[in-house]
Amino acid sequence: MNTSRFALVTGANKGIGKEIARQLAQQGYHVFLGCRDAARGREAQAELESAGQVEFVALDVTDGASVDAAAAQVEARAGRLDLLINNAGIAPDAAPPSQVKLDDIRATYEVNVLGPVRVTQAFLPLLRKGEQKNILNISSELGSLALHSYPDFAYHGVNIFSYNSSKTALNAFTVLLAKELKAEGFRVNAVNPGFTATDLNQHSGPLAPAEAAAAIVHYAVQGADGPTGGFFFQDGQVPW
Numbered sequence: 001m002n003t004s005r006f007a008l009v010t011g012a013n014k015g016i017g018k019e020i021a022r023q024l025a026q027q028g029y030h031v032f033l034g035c036r037d038a039a040r041g042r043e044a045q046a047e048l049e050s051a052g053q054v055e056f057v058a059l060d061v062t063d064g065a066s067v068d069a070a071a072a073q074v075e076a077r078a079g080r081l082d083l084l085i086n087n088a089g090i091a092p093d094a095a096p097p098s099q100v101k102l103d104d105i106r107a108t109y110e111v112n113v114l115g116p117v118r119v120t121q122a123f124l125p126l127l128r129k130g131e132q133k134n135i136l137n138i139s140s141e142l143g144s145l146a147l148h149s150y151p152d153f154a155y156h157g158v159n160i161f162s163y164n165s166s167k168t169a170l171n172a173f174t175v176l177l178a179k180e181l182k183a184e185g186f187r188v189n190a191v192n193p194g195f196t197a198t199d200l201n202q203h204s205g206p207l208a209p210a211e212a213a214a215a216i217v218h219y220a221v222q223g224a225d226g227p228t229g230g231f232f233f234q235d236g237q238v239p240w
Ligand SMILES: NC(=O)c1ccc[n+]([C@@H]2O[C@H](COP(=O)([O-])OP(=O)(O)OC[C@H]3O[C@@H](n4cnc5c(N)ncnc54)[C@H](OP(=O)(O)O)[C@@H]3O)[C@@H](O)[C@H]2O)c1
Pocket: 010, 011, 012, 013, 014, 015, 016, 017, 034, 035, 036, 037, 040, 059, 060, 061, 062, 086, 087, 088, 089, 090, 111, 138, 139, 140, 141, 192, 193, 194, 195, 196, 197, 198, 199, 200, 201, 205
C-alpha cells in the first residue's frame, strides 16, 4: 500500500473518535477505524471515505481475541502502525464513591483502562516498526486528582467514581508507558478533549466533536520533537 502514515483510532464509529479519524484521513493518514460493531463500522467507513483513506477493522477493546485479530489485519494490510489513538470509552453510571456499584467500576475499567492497555500491548510490535511511534490516550480532566482538589474546579460537582478514576488510571498508564518507551523514541501522551456533545453525555457538552478532535489531532501529528509523558487540553497542560 502506497501510504506514508498509518493510524488506528479505537471507537471510531461515532463521536470524537469518528471526527479524529476524519481529520487524520484529511491529513493523508490511512486510518484504521477500530469499531466493535461491524454494521456501525462499515457505516462510518462509508461516511468517511470522502475524507481520504479509511478502513474499518473489527475491534472490541474488551476482547483479547478481537484485539489480536485486529492487529493481525493491520499487519497484513500495512505491516506497521505509526499512530495509535486509544479513544474508545464509556461512562455507564454517575454514582459517587459511597454508592458506586462494583460491577459498574469493573465494566468501566474494562473499556477505559484495560482496553487501552490491551490494545497498546497488542499493537506495540507494529508501532515499533512505525516511523512516528506516537500513542495518544484520550483521557479527561475529570481524571485529574489535582483539579478535584480545588473547590472552584468547573466540574468539582461531577464526583463520579468509576469514570473519573478510570481516567486517572489511564493517566498513570500514560506516564509510566512514556517513561518505559522513551529510549525507543516513542511519544506517549494523554489528551483531554474537553466537554463535548456526544452520546457519552447525552449531547450536553458545549464543544462540537470536530472541535475536540482538532485539538487531539494537533498532538497526534506532531513529530519526534513533540512532548511525551504529558496531559494536554487544546494548547495547554492539564494538572495530574
Ligand atoms: N464527550 C466528552 O465530553 C468527553 C470528555 C472527556 C473525555 N472524553 C473521552 O473521549 C472518548 C470518546 O468519547 P465520546 O464522547 O466520543 O463518546 P461516544 O460518542 O459515546 O463514543 C464512544 C466510542 O467508544 C466505542 N466503544 C465503547 N465500548 C467499546 C469497546 N468495548 N470496544 C470498542 N469500542 C468501544 C463506542 O462504540 P459503540 O458505538 O459500538 O458503542 C463509540 O465508538 C472517550 O474515551 C471519552 O471518555 C469525552
